[in-house]
Amino acid sequence: MSDVPTTHETRAVEALRHSSEVAVLVIHGQADLHTAPELREQLHGVIDDGAFHVVVDLTDATFVDSMTLGVLLGGVKRLRPQGGQLRVVVTQPGLRRIFEVTLLDRVFTLFPTRADALDRL
Amino acid sequence: MGARMSSYGHLGLERLERRLGPRTRGRAAATALGALLGLGGVALGVLLHSVTSGAEYAQLVGAVALAMLLGGVPAGVGATVVGWGLGAFVLDDPRWTVAFDDKDELLRWSTSLLAAAVVVAVGWAMRRGHERAAVAAVEAERSRRRLEAIQELTASLSAAVRPTDVAQALARGVVEALGARRGAFGLVDGDELVVVESSETVVQRDDVPAVRTPLAARTPLAAAAREGHVVWVERHAELVRAFPDAARASRGAASVLAVPVRRAGSVIGAMEFVFREPAAVTLERRAVATLAAELGGQALERARLYELERLEAERTGRLQSLTAALAVSLVPADVAEIVREQGIGTAGADAVAVHLVAAAGDSLELEGASGVDATGLAALARLPLGRDGALETAFSRGRASFQPSLESLHPEDPLRASLEAEGLVSSAIFPLGASRRVHGVLLLGWRTAQALEPDDRAFAGTFASQCGQALDRAIRYESERTIAETLQQSVLPEALPEVPGVSFAARYLPGEAGVDVGGDWYDAFTLPDGRTALVVGDVVGKGVRAAATMGQLRNSLRAFASEHDDPGEVVRRLGGMVDALPDAPFATLAYLVLDVPGGRCRYVIAGHPPPLLVTSSGTAAYLEGGRSLPLGVDGDAPVEVGDATLETGTTIVLYTDGLVERRDATLDEGFELVRETAGSVSAGPDTLIDHVLRGAFGDAEREDDVAMLVARLEPLSADALELRLPADREGLGRMRARLGEWLGKLGAGPDIRHDVLLAAWEACANAVEHAEGPEGKMFTLHADREDDVVRLRIGDTGRWRAPDGTPGERGLGLPLMRGLMDRVDIVHAAEGTVVMLERRLDGAPAPSPTGVFGNTALGTRESWKPR
Numbered sequence: 001m002s003d004v005p006t007t008h009e010t011r012a013v014e015a016l017r018h019s020s021e022v023a024v025l026v027i028h029g030q031a032d033l034h035t036a037p038e039l040r041e042q043l044h045g046v047i048d049d050g051a052f053h054v055v056v057d058l059t060d061a062t063f064v065d066s067m068t069l070g071v072l073l074g075g076v077k078r079l080r081p082q083g084g085q086l087r088v089v090v091t092q093p094g095l096r097r098i099f100e101v102t103l104l105d106r107v108f109t110l111f112p113t114r115a116d117a118l119d120r121l
Numbered sequence: 122m123g124a125r126m127s128s129y130g131h132l133g134l135e136r137l138e139r140r141l142g143p144r145t146r147g148r149a150a151a152t153a154l155g156a157l158l159g160l161g162g163v164a165l166g167v168l169l170h171s172v173t174s175g176a177e178y179a180q181l182v183g184a185v186a187l188a189m190l191l192g193g194v195p196a197g198v199g200a201t202v203v204g205w206g207l208g209a210f211v212l213d214d215p216r217w218t219v220a221f222d223d224k225d226e227l228l229r230w231s232t233s234l235l236a237a238a239v240v241v242a243v244g245w246a247m248r249r250g251h252e253r254a255a256v257a258a259v260e261a262e263r264s265r266r267r268l269e270a271i272q273e274l275t276a277s278l279s280a281a282v283r284p285t286d287v288a289q290a291l292a293r294g295v296v297e298a299l300g301a302r303r304g305a306f307g308l309v310d311g312d313e314l315v316v317v318e319s320s321e322t323v324v325q326r327d328d329v330p331a332v333r334t335p336l337a338a339r340t341p342l343a344a345a346a347r348e349g350h351v352v353w354v355e356r357h358a359e360l361v362r363a364f365p366d367a368a369r370a371s372r373g374a375a376s377v378l379a380v381p382v383r384r385a386g387s388v389i390g391a392m393e394f395v396f397r398e399p400a401a402v403t404l405e406r407r408a409v410a411t412l413a414a415e416l417g418g419q420a421l422e423r424a425r426l427y428e429l430e431r432l433e434a435e436r437t438g439r440l441q442s443l444t445a446a447l448a449v450s451l452v453p454a455d456v457a458e459i460v461r462e463q464g465i466g467t468a469g470a471d472a473v474a475v476h477l478v479a480a481a482g483d484s485l486e487l488e489g490a491s492g493v494d495a496t497g498l499a500a501l502a503r504l505p506l507g508r509d510g511a512l513e514t515a516f517s518r519g520r521a522s523f524q525p526s527l528e529s530l531h532p533e534d535p536l537r538a539s540l541e542a543e544g545l546v547s548s549a550i551f552p553l554g555a556s557r558r559v560h561g562v563l564l565l566g567w568r569t570a571q572a573l574e575p576d577d578r579a580f581a582g583t584f585a586s587q588c589g590q591a592l593d594r595a596i597r598y599e600s601e602r603t604i605a606e607t608l609q610q611s612v613l614p615e616a617l618p619e620v621p622g623v624s625f626a627a628r629y630l631p632g633e634a635g636v637d638v639g640g641d642w643y644d645a646f647t648l649p650d651g652r653t654a655l656v657v658g659d660v661v662g663k664g665v666r667a668a669a670t671m672g673q674l675r676n677s678l679r680a681f682a683s684e685h686d687d688p689g690e691v692v693r694r695l696g697g698m699v700d701a702l703p704d705a706p707f708a709t710l711a712y713l714v715l716d717v718p719g720g721r722c723r724y725v726i727a728g729h730p731p732p733l734l735v736t737s738s739g740t741a742a743y744l745e746g747g748r749s750l751p752l753g754v755d756g757d758a759p760v761e762v763g764d765a766t767l768e769t770g771t772t773i774v775l776y777t778d779g780l781v782e783r784r785d786a787t788l789d790e791g792f793e794l795v796r797e798t799a800g801s802v803s804a805g806p807d808t809l810i811d812h813v814l815r816g817a818f819g820d821a822e823r824e825d826d827v828a829m830l831v832a833r834l835e836p837l838s839a840d841a842l843e844l845r846l847p848a849d850r851e852g853l854g855r856m857r858a859r860l861g862e863w864l865g866k867l868g869a870g871p872d873i874r875h876d877v878l879l880a881a882w883e884a885c886a887n888a889v890e891h892a893e894g895p896e897g898k899m900f901t902l903h904a905d906r907e908d909d910v911v912r913l914r915i916g917d918t919g920r921w922r923a924p925d926g927t928p929g930e931r932g933l934g935l936p937l938m939r940g941l942m943d944r945v946d947i948v949h950a951a952e953g954t955v956v957m958l959e960r961r962l963d964g965a966p967a968p969s970p971t972g973v974f975g976n977t978a979l980g981t982r983e984s985w986k987p988r
Binding site (some may be wrong): 034063065073094095098100 | 876
């Protein structure tokens with residue numbers, strides 16, 4: 001084991017500023033009920049900081065549970081009144097199916113890559 | 122009155138039958154004597170002829186002949202003639218005349234006459250002697266025969282135990298003794314005579330019917346019975362004149378003799394004898410008849426006493442057998458059955474019917490009948506109350522009634538037509554009940570008209586009252602038993618919990634009929650931490666109270682068990698609760714808490730017979746340790762908790778004392794029998810219970826109720842995964858790791874593995890999030906595979922939270938599970954929530970129409986209530 005912890009081990013959620021209006025949240029590893037509070041905090045944080053659109057990148061996520069989905073749904077609710085979007089980058093078919101079976105793919109816009117998600121924002 | 126009357130108290134045999142001369146035997150003797158004398162005369166004539174002249178001879182012969190005639194012996198005449206002729210022939214002397222010409226001649230005549238007189242005297246004396254001997258012989262023979270007849274009569278009278286037997290023996294015996302044509306015996310019954318007839322020509326049967334005639338009838342029999350005198354008639358004409366009633370009935374009767382029969386001094390009847398010939402009523406016959414009447418009177422008295430004794434004994438016997446039968450009949454229908462069976466013959470009744478009041482209380486229903494054709498009573502099957510039929514009235518007034526004849530009943534009363542149809546004449550009705558609670562009526566019927574003597578009436582009344590009390594007892598018992606049974610049923614669990622790795626079976630057997638409902642119960646449930654609780658208990662006492670206490674104990678135990686992990690604490694608190702109960706009951710209890718995956722078992726045996734453990738190899742041993750006092754004895758006494766680790770395949774047998782305690786065996790034998798039987802069974806818990814019960818009871822009646830609960834730790838299949846983990850982050854992580862590993866072994870593809878893991882995660886996360894109670898709660902996961910289907914079963918102690926109308930952060934778990942799995946079932950129980958998931962291993966889940974927003978499908982199976 002390395003003495004320096006890797007990013008996703010210390011921070012499960014990484015917030016990046018893409019532009020003044022667009023924030024990117026990168027989720028590493030497991031996103032579940034235990035990491036949900038942190039995700040919620042970050043998400044609310046970027047919106048409060050003025051992000052108009054939020055892109056959640058699940059490319060590095062290994063596991064997403066319903067609590068995480070719930071937090072993301074909460075984000076949509078916050079962004080919608082001002083016309084903002086929450087885009088989700090999901091590559092793995094397993095994760096993608098989570099959105100499909102819950103019909104959340106109609107609520108979030110799903111993109112295969114972060115670049116696609118940031119395009120035209 | 123033309124008849125002569127007399128009464129003789131003795132026989133006076135020597136004066137009997139003056140005319141009963143030696144008519145036949147005497148005559149033969151006289152003839153023989155005459156012939157002898159004739160021969161003697163001839164011999165004498167021949168002798169005298171040799172010494173006298175022919176004239177002398179002729180004189181002599183004449184004298185002999187005269188003597189013969191004087192002797193009155195007709196046969197002697199012939200003998201004399203023969204002798205005379207013979208003499209003349211032998212002597213060939215022609216001189217026939219007799220002349221008295223000289224003194225010598227006169228002397229010879231005188232001598233001849235003297236000799237003749239001597240001969241006559243001797244002959245007479247001899248004849249008288251013979252006659253006397255003959256008469257004495259005849260009389261001896263007759264008296265022997267009379268004696269025989271009397272002896273025979275005495276013997277048959279002493280064998281006669283009933284008045285009718287006496288009457289028949291008398292009539293028959295005396296007819297024989299007297300040589301009468303027929304005889305009759307009449308017993309006074311009120312203003313009637315009950316007459317039994319006997320005849321010399323008809324072979325008498327034992328069941329000869331008795332005929333009733335008025336006591337006032339003009340017959341010798343009735344006259345003798347009325348007036349207490351011997352009555353006799355010598356000729357038919359006299360009979361016609363004095364007894365016209367008898368004359369009509371007895372054609373060809375020439376003489377009739379009637380003697381009164383006394384018992385203890387008073388006239389109770391008479392005997393009558395009819396003879397063919399006139400003037401047949403001799404002194405001897407009267408004497409014999411009178412003697413027979415005396416003997417008969419004594420026999421009748423004996424028979425009456427015997428009959429009374431027999432009746433009394435029979436009544437006592439009847440009541441005893443009734444009491445015995447009623448004592449063991451605790452159901453109203455049983456009581457009715459006994460009344461029906463034993464009622465026949467009560468006071469001689471030919472038919473019995475029992476009516477019980479219907480449950481609605483508005484009618485009497487025929488419960489059973491005997492001695493009658495059931496169809497004949499069809500009209501009595503249901504009698505609405507409020508009508509004034511005899512049965513209904515007896516019921517509503519609670520009073521007995523007696524109807525000597527059909528006419529005593531109202532023409533419209535259905536009872537009348539029914540009795541008539543059955544050929545019943547007299548009837549008696551008794552209310553059946555106790556202390557003003559009347560539950561039915563008893564009907565007794567007789568085919569012949571009855572007066573129902575006070576004795577019989579009292580006996581029938583006692584019979585009915587005994588039955589009524591038993592019926593009352595049975596009805597009250599039944600209602601209490603029903604309540605107690607209902608209570609008991611409500612206490613026993615409807616279903617045993619489904620615990621992965623444990624198979625259960627349980628039985629409750631109430632005691633056999635006649636045994637009160639006991640306070641035995643069993644219970645099995647899953648504790649909040651996933652362990653399994655097994656309980657068998659027994660409240661001391663019976664009936665409603667015990668059943669109610671049992672209910673309290675059962676519920677309290679469940680409550681305490683959900684709050685306290687330590688079985689000792691649970692039992693301690695339960696003991697405290699029992700101590701506080703108002704009627705201070707006692708209870709014994711076996712409480713086991715089983716940790717299924719590890720097989721660890723902690724238990725408390727509070728005064729209860731120890732549970733039995735049977736290993737998969739058939740070794741059976743009673744659980745030791747963990748012994749405490751029964752509940753309700755000493756609330757402060759320490760409670761010891763036993764600890765055991767059970768191997769997979771071990772069967773735990775919990776039971777109540779009714780299984781091992783039996784009347785015909787010691788307690789040790791009972792324990793040993795159960796241990797042996799249980800050890801010999803390798804099949805599952807259900808079969809084991811059957812075996813043990815059969816071994817313990819066979820066909821014998823169970824005295825006490827029995828509760829049994831059997832749990833077996835089933836070997837988990839290789840394909841199964843069993844987890845019990847703390848409801849926290851670490852537990853969830855371990856679950857994911859173990860389940861992932863297990864799914865990998867099954868060869869599930871990554872997508873399926875992901876889906877199943879996520880669905881299980883959702884279910885377990887819910888358990889973690891909602892686990893109730895203090896720290897350290899657990900959740901369980903059982904996973905197995907059947908063919909291509911993976912089944913998961915996740916248990917927790919919380920309730921699922923309903924999603925809000927609009928999906929929020931929470932509440933997406935269920936839609937997610939539904940989307941990922943082929944089937945999701947959620948069962949909410951008192952112990953917590955169980956989520957069952959199913960997913961085929963080959964291919965994607967069935968397309969789910971369910972979405973977060975299409976949540977109409979969310980609540981299809983489970984009741985989806987907010988916490």
